[in-house]
Amino acid sequence: MDSIYFDHAATTPLDKRVLDAMTPFLTENYGNANSAHQLGRTSKVAIEDARENIAKLLNAEPSEIIFTSGGTESDNAVIKGMITGTGKNEIITSPIEHHAVLHPAESLENEGITIKYLEPNEEGIITAEQVKNAISENTAIVSLMHVNNEIGSINPIKEIAEVCRESGVPFHSDTVQSIGKIPVDVKEFGMDALSISAHKIYGPKGIGVLYVKNGTPWEPWLQGGSQERKRRGGTSNVPGIVGLSKAMELAVDELENNASHYYSLREFAIQQLDEKFDEQFYVNGPRNGGAPHILNVAFLSPDEKGLDGEMLLLNLDIEGICVSNGSACTSGATEPSHVLSGIGLNQDHCNSSIRISFGKHNTKEEVTLLVNKLEGILDRMLAMAG
Ligand SMILES: Cc1ncc(COP(=O)(O)O)c(C=O)c1O
Known part of the structure; x- marks a missing residue:
């Protein structure tokens, strides 16, 4: 049946057009993007093309795009990496964020970090006014999702980004559920960081993007090799990155x-x-x-x-x-x-x-x-x- x-x-299922784009990088073009030989260079070029493409689709700069293993890693990397070194001890979020934001935030409580939860209304929305009233001199980061994954509520992230900017507090938004459903433009919205996952937009599982606006204080969270300009260690998932780029392109075009x-x-x-x-x-x-x-x-x-x-x-x-x-x-x-x-x-x-x-x-x-x-x-x- x-x-x-x-x-x-x-x-979502993988779009056939995404699979077609990925297939050469699952078969003949298998080089490690860090290798200096021809196969490695082919992979490297594919990654940088994907980075440029995704940056264009989000109205961002290629240097602001970091490939991760998906929405969960991007959210963790922001929550843990944006508070480090700030000397501040407060995160503002809401109780209806995805667990990929809530659980890393909770884990920081053991290290003396306080979490301020803003109460959503009955439709699941947080207002910019609430954010403005909650920000204090101790606030290191505000993290509020664009679209809620369970009830589909949409936060006014442009207005929220504006009050954060006025207070000099970095603003992260989990846009995993909005990409491909609502236009996302980082310059228009003005957020400092966002998270994307490919498998929600007919792309492969296990690949995503963390966007961090140039100049935003952020400590890399997953350390290892020098991949992603030392911002995210680990052998690059070339087929995944190529698939994500194609999936994003289709999601935006369609x-x-x-x-x-x-x-x-x-x-x-x-x-x-x-x-x-x-x-x-x-x-x-x-x-x-x-x-x-x-x-x-x-x-x-x-x-x-x-x-x-x-x-x-x-x-x-x-x-x-x-x-x-x-x-x-x-x-x-x-x-x-x-x-x-x-x-x-x-x-x-x-x-x-x-x-x-x-x-x-x-x-x-x-x-x-x-x-x-x-x-x-x-x-x-x-x-x-x-
Ligand atoms: C809003 C939101 N954030 C993060 C995630 C996690 O993304 P991933 O499955 O790529 O780790 C999901 C997945 O359900 C989600 O809906």
């Missing part, structure tokens, strides 16, 4: 079409869910105005009790439909999602939630099938609960 895949915020496709599927799903489930159905986070590809919903029984989202997910899986019950990076853990509880939803509500995330190849027919299957499954679950 072919699966119907609605979990694109967790990961953004308008893809984003409007995701929007139309999201709208269609909400309309169908509204019709079928009415009061029992609730959109977590922004109903309108969020990221186009993410829809997080809860299903409540008539007595307002939450239904078991885990059970819902398993039943959909049996029907060949893939959704997520929160962030895939944390599935396996049974506690309620920190994002849903972070926007004030109670435990029952959090546990009854699923995330539907759309991709290029999803269709309205697939959405209709999902909604119809949900109806049958929910009827059975309600009958059992009653």
